[in-house]
Amino acid sequence: MSSGPSTNEFTKKEVPDSSELARKPSGEHERQERTLADETIQIVDWDGPDDPNNPKNWSSKRKWAATSIASLFTLLSPTTSSIISPATSHVVEEFGITNTTLAGMITSIFVLGFAVGPLLFGPLSEIYGRSRVVQWATMWFLIWNLVCGFAQTTTQLIIFRFFAGLGGSASITIGAAVIGDTFNPDQRGRATAIYALGPMVGPALGPVVGAWIATRTTWRWVFWSTSIFNVLIQIAGLVYLQETYAPVLLERKAKRLAKAMSSLDPEKASKRPIPRFQTPYESEDRSWQKILGKALTRPFILFAREPIIQLLGAYMSLMYGVFYLFITTMPGIFQNVYHESTGIGGLNFIALGSGMCFASFVNSRTMDKIYRYYKDRNGGVGEPEFRVPTMVPASIAFPLGILMSGWGAQHHVHWIVVDVGIFLVGTGIILAFQCIQTYIIDVFTLYAASGVASVFFLRALFGFCFPLFADEMYNSLGYGKGNTILSAAAIALGCPAPWILWFYV
Known part of the structure; x- marks a missing residue:
């Protein structure tokens, strides 16, 4: 973003003496000052590289508190x-629903909200701050999720679910940006792995509980129980989720300075004009229409212009589509093929969650080590591509798991074979997602929310669409051939991705 006219258009002016700034908050005494025409502008920035108010310099405890709350918010809506x-x-x-596509939409329509929401909430968080947008969006989610339990028709349930997904998408988009705001690149891998x-x-835990x-x-208590959980997290967020976005924090700092200056003694204030305080991130035109217009179009611009976003977005979309296809078809596999009850069949989702937890545990311990290893070999200069090695095992485990689960169910082999395949699918998904998300944060740090939103x-569109054709595909091809097609697509798109990012980007 532009920070205003170039520095050669400004001349230095005397900084007000200490008596005039006695009422200013501590640590806000050193400022650049510049003049354009008759207006004095002071640039408000951090007080040096070690300013404790900069989220990058927060204590480890404070950083992890923000990350933990963000993780709780992002656990809620996917569940x-x-x-x-x-x-x-x-x-x-x-x-009385007879259409299988409509039945699948009851689950997947929520994910369609994940497609629309990030395009709005990600940019808004870059204007109004992470915390404020998450809190209001989650309140919107709470209202619509609660009324889902009172739906009297299929249409009502689908509409309510969409609006709930719209609000629930904010935490998923903004949570990644919180990590980019607070952690340095060589610490970001572990934080992202946990978040x-x-x-x-x-999504793997939800069906077990549901x-x-x-x-x-x-089934109505499915929504009411999650609403109760939402209220508890909302209260914790109000207490512990602090603002982390640097431009917003500096803007608040500038407002405090302006208020302090306006409260000076009138005689002293009349001797020199009161300056306008401005952050380095502000442009000359701060009208909300221009800011909002630019922020709302940024995700589309990033996707259109950045091959990185296009490649990673395509691979992540395929995996997410398969993920929700599994979520909607697994109950049918274990109830119809293995004749398990609804409750027992739901326990098989533990295999999916276990694969994710295992991969996340391993990744949280290795991602930053790999990054630092390549950083040291690169003369101490870190590069986003140092996140790529994590994608290699993911590109193998994911298609292998799809094949095992599909052909295992097709030939009615022991259910453990299907669960092992589901475990590998979960492992591959979480390894790839954590790598891709950290990569995007490293590349688009300041606008991480918009970068994540574009992906x-x-x-989310794939997550919405895949469950709609799942039953038709498996009825026509069977689980084995159907999953073979998905596995082939995963190999064709996923296996070359790490090498393209490493050697050609």
Whole structure:
């Protein structure tokens, strides 16, 4: 962003004496000052590289507190996205649904909100701050998720689910940006590995919980229980989720300085004009229309102009589509092929979650070590491409898991074979997602939310669409051939991706 006219258009002016700034907050005494025409402008920046107010310089405890709250927010909405999946048969029975595509939409429509929401909330967080946008969006999610439990028709349920997904998408987009705001690149891998676990374990955890809720009570409590959980997280967020976005923090600092200057003694204030305080991130035109217009178009511009975003977005989208295809079809596999009850069949989602937890545990311990190793070999200069090695095992485990689960179910072999395949799918997904997300944060640090939003838009569209054709595909081809096609697509797109990023980007 432009920081105003070039420095040669400004002349230095005397900084007000200490008595005039006595009422200013501590640590805000050193400022650059410049003049354009008759207006005095002071540039408000951090007080040196070690300024404790800079989120990059926060204590480790404070950084992890922000990351933990962001992770809880990102666990909530993905859990809600899939928690209805094992209870879909109950909804179908109550509402008399006969169309399989419509039945699949009950689960996947929530993910369509994930496609639209990031394009709005990501840029808004770059204007109004991470914390404020997350809190309001999560409140929107709470309202619509709650009313889902009161839906009386299929149309109502689908509409309510979409609006809930719209609000729930904010935490997924902004949570990654919080990590980019607070952690330096050589510390970012572990933080991302832990944070990214929530958005992926949530959809695997949801059906386990949803299956038993639907068995013991009614499908409506699937939504009411998550709403109760949401209230608890919302309260924790109000207390512990601090603002982390540097431009917003500096803007607040500038407002404090302006207020302090305006409260000076009138006689002293009349001797020199009161300056206008401006951050390095501000342009001359600070009208909200221009700022919002630029921020809302940024994700589309990034996607259109950046081959990195296009490549990673395509690969992540395929994986996310397969992920939600598995979530919607697994209950049918274990109930129809292995004749398990709704509750017992839901336990197989533990295999998916276990694969993700295992991969996240390994990745949290190795990603930053790999980054530092290549950084040292590169003369101490870090590069986003040093995240790429993590994608190599992911590009192998993911298609292998798809094949095992598909052909295992096709030939009715022991259910453990299918669960091992599902475990590998979870492992591959989380390894790739953590790598891709950290890579994007490293490349687009200041506008990480917009970079993530541009990738998440396509990803969520695939997550919405894949469950809609899953039943038709498997009815026509069977689980074995259907999953072979998905595995071939994963190999064709995923295996070359790490090498392209490493050698050609």
